[in-house]
Amino acid sequence: MPPTYGMYEVSASINNVENKKIPLTEDFQIDVPAVMAQITPATKMIFVCSPNNPTGNLLNKKDVEEILASFRGIVVIDEAYIDFSSEASWSTELSKYRNLVVLQTLSKAWGMAGIRVGSAMADPYIISMLEKIKPPYNLSLPNQQLAFEAMGNVNQKEEEVKLILAERERVKTKLQDFPQVKKIFPSDANFLLVRFEESKPIFDYLIREQVIVRDRSSQINCSNCLRITIGTKEENDQLLKLIRDFYQA
Numbered sequence: 001m002p003p004t005y006g007m008y009e010v011s012a013s014i015n016n017v018e019n020k021k022i023p024l025t026e027d028f029q030i031d032v033p034a035v036m037a038q039i040t041p042a043t044k045m046i047f048v049c050s051p052n053n054p055t056g057n058l059l060n061k062k063d064v065e066e067i068l069a070s071f072r073g074i075v076v077i078d079e080a081y082i083d084f085s086s087e088a089s090w091s092t093e094l095s096k097y098r099n100l101v102v103l104q105t106l107s108k109a110w111g112m113a114g115i116r117v118g119s120a121m122a123d124p125y126i127i128s129m130l131e132k133i134k135p136p137y138n139l140s141l142p143n144q145q146l147a148f149e150a151m152g153n154v155n156q157k158e159e160e161v162k163l164i165l166a167e168r169e170r171v172k173t174k175l176q177d178f179p180q181v182k183k184i185f186p187s188d189a190n191f192l193l194v195r196f197e198e199s200k201p202i203f204d205y206l207i208r209e210q211v212i213v214r215d216r217s218s219q220i221n222c223s224n225c226l227r228i229t230i231g232t233k234e235e236n237d238q239l240l241k242l243i244r245d246f247y248q249a
């Protein structure tokens with residue numbers, strides 16, 4: 001449901017699986033009637049990303065529930081950014097919905113993208129099917145050990161999340177002061193989707209100054225939008241200073 005994470009489409013295409021796109025509404029929520037209208041007996045999975053990337057918002061619980069309850073196939077909820085969110089994980093609903101698969105990852109809040117470890121949580125029946133089709137090669141032992149080590153330190157992750165959330169609100173407040181910033185979308189993630197009057201000049205300038213943000217302006221309903229990941233306080237200060245310099249020049 002675009003604008004969203006691009007890998008669902010890439011993975012479907014690599015596997016020669018037809019992929020239907022039903023855009024989110026203008027406020028980046030699920031267009032439930034449009035989704036329902038596209039379901040056929042051949043529809044196997046619906047991908048839901050919440051909090052969504054690149055928009056940052058949570059998808060409305062009742063919309064997701066409606067799809068879970070009425071669709072006979074698998075509903076995959078991608079929770080890559082759940083650690084930054086104010087709402088509980090859908091994993092708490094696994095006993096209620098046998099067609100629910102919840103994906104999480106150590107790549108974001110846990111800061112362990114390099115070890116390539118994530119998880120899928122689902123009904124034992126779905127997991128047993130995944131066991132049948134997955135490649136026989138398991139996670140390497142060093143990666144498993146690093147994952148356990150990271151997960152053994154929940155407090156550190158939570159401290160870092162707290163800092164990022166405080167910085168997200170600070171950056172948001174500062175960005176609102178620029179008249180060239182037209183809209184900052186609500187975020188439950190570690191980034192902000194920001195609509196500029198004109199995104200290209202500021203994006204190019206930031207690149208020249210070696211600050212990388214994501215240009216999402218070509219995605220549906222994201223014209224002139226950049227996705228800005230919240231960094232350390234120093235990195236955020238540097239970003240804000242560059243934006244100030246650019247608009248004052």
Ligand SMILES: *Cc1c(COP(=O)(O)O)cnc(C)c1O
Binds near residue numbers: 053105107
């Ligand atoms: C980063 C990300 C992932 C997964 O990343 P991995 O490093 O492959 O675990 C999944 N979904 C979304 C929406 C992401 O942003």
